[in-house]
Amino acid sequence: MRFITGAGASGARSYQPLATADTTDLRYWLHWRVGLCALWVLGCMSVAAYLIWRREGPGADRRPGGASYPDNPSAREGRRRPDGVLYDDEAWRPCLRDIHPAWLLAYRLISFFVLLSLLVxxxxxxxxxxFYYYTQWTFILVTIYFGLGTALSIYGCSKFTDENVAAVAADMEHGTNYIAHGVAAKTAFDEHDGGREIAGFWGYLLQIIYQTNAGAVMLTDCVFWFIIFPFLTVKDYNLNFLLIGMHSVNAVFLLGEAALNSLRFPWFRIAYFFLWTALYVIFQWIVHAATPTWWPYPFLDLSSNLAPLWYLAVAVMQLPCYVVFKLVIKLKHCLLTKWFPISFVRG
Structure with a gap:
C-alpha cells in the first residue's frame, strides 16, 4: 500500500492511499492469504456466537449445562443472578443512590448533541x-448509544418520579413521615429483593451497545494514536480539530458515562465487540470485491504477504483494548465502594 499527500478538504496536508491490486479480480480472493485471514475472522465470529448463545439474556442458564434462573421474582430472592441478566432500572439510574437520575439524563443529552454536532x-x-472508516462506524455507534441512553433516561426519570409520588402517598396513608426525597425508590435498588423488573429489548440493546463501544473506542483510538499517527507525522500530515476530536471525544464521553451509570460489565459481552469488528472487515471485503478501490487502513490490504499477521494482530489487540475498559470499571467499583459504601449501587 502506497500513499500520496495533498490538500484535504480543510486545506491541511492529507494522505490518500493508492490501491496496489485489482480487488475485483477473482484471483485476488483465491490466494492463501485471504483464506488465512478469513479463518481469523470466522474464528472470532464463532467464539462470539457461542458466548452470546451460552450467556446472554435471562434464559441463558436454562440452556444445556446451566442452572435455571426462575422467572418468578419471589423465587429469585437471595439468588445470585447470571451475568446475562439486566434489570430495567440499571439502564437509567446512576451508580450512587444519592444522585438523581436527572443528572445522568443531562450528561447523556449533552454528550449526544455534542457528538451528533461533531458528526454533522x-x-x-x-x-x-x-463512513468508509472503522473510526466513523464506532463514532456513529457511540452517538446512537447516547441517543438511546437519553430516551431511556427520560423514561427512567418519569418512572422514578412516579415511584416517589406513590411512596409519599403510601406514607401519608399509613401516618408515617416522609424522610427524604428518593428514599422509597432506593429500596428497589437492592440486589436480592426479588422484585426488580428484568429489562426489555431497549435496555438490553443499550447494554450491548455500551460494551461494544467500550472495546471499539479503545481499539480505534489506540490504533490511531499508536500506529497511524506516527506514520502521518513522518508524512508531514497536519492534524486538525475534527481529526483529533474523532479520536478523543468519543473516549472522554464514554469514560464519563462509565463513571456515572450503573450498567454491568460482564466479560462475555466482548462477543459483540468481536462481531462489530468482524462486520466491518466483511463490509470492506464486499466493497472491494465489487469495486477496485483503496483500502482505508493499510493493514487490511490482502495483497501483502504480511496480511495474515496483521489480521491476527488486530484480532488479538481486541483483548487488551477490552481489558483496559474492564480495569476502568473495576477501579470505579473499588473507589466508590470505599468512598460511598452505603450509596454505591452494586450491579
Missing amino acids: VIVISDGGNI
Whole structure:
C-alpha cells in the first residue's frame, strides 16, 4: 500500500492511499492469504456466537449445562443472578443512590448533541467517504448509544418520579413521615429483593451497545494514536480539530458515562465487540470485491504477504483494548465502594 499527500478538504496536508491490486479480480480472493485471514475472522465470529448463545439474556442458564434462573421474582430472592441478566432500572439510574437520575439524563443529552454536532460537521467537511472508516462506524455507534441512553433516561426519570409520588402517598396513608426525597425508590435498588423488573429489548440493546463501544473506542483510538499517527507525522500530515476530536471525544464521553451509570460489565459481552469488528472487515471485503478501490487502513490490504499477521494482530489487540475498559470499571467499583459504601449501587 502506497500513499500520496495533498490538500484535504480543510486545506491541511492529507494522505490518500493508492490501491496496489485489482480487488475485483477473482484471483485476488483465491490466494492463501485471504483464506488465512478469513479463518481469523470466522474464528472470532464463532467464539462470539457461542458466548452470546451460552450467556446472554435471562434464559441463558436454562440452556444445556446451566442452572435455571426462575422467572418468578419471589423465587429469585437471595439468588445470585447470571451475568446475562439486566434489570430495567440499571439502564437509567446512576451508580450512587444519592444522585438523581436527572443528572445522568443531562450528561447523556449533552454528550449526544455534542457528538451528533461533531458528526454533522465532519460529514459536511469531508463528505460521505468518512463512513468508509472503522473510526466513523464506532463514532456513529457511540452517538446512537447516547441517543438511546437519553430516551431511556427520560423514561427512567418519569418512572422514578412516579415511584416517589406513590411512596409519599403510601406514607401519608399509613401516618408515617416522609424522610427524604428518593428514599422509597432506593429500596428497589437492592440486589436480592426479588422484585426488580428484568429489562426489555431497549435496555438490553443499550447494554450491548455500551460494551461494544467500550472495546471499539479503545481499539480505534489506540490504533490511531499508536500506529497511524506516527506514520502521518513522518508524512508531514497536519492534524486538525475534527481529526483529533474523532479520536478523543468519543473516549472522554464514554469514560464519563462509565463513571456515572450503573450498567454491568460482564466479560462475555466482548462477543459483540468481536462481531462489530468482524462486520466491518466483511463490509470492506464486499466493497472491494465489487469495486477496485483503496483500502482505508493499510493493514487490511490482502495483497501483502504480511496480511495474515496483521489480521491476527488486530484480532488479538481486541483483548487488551477490552481489558483496559474492564480495569476502568473495576477501579470505579473499588473507589466508590470505599468512598460511598452505603450509596454505591452494586450491579
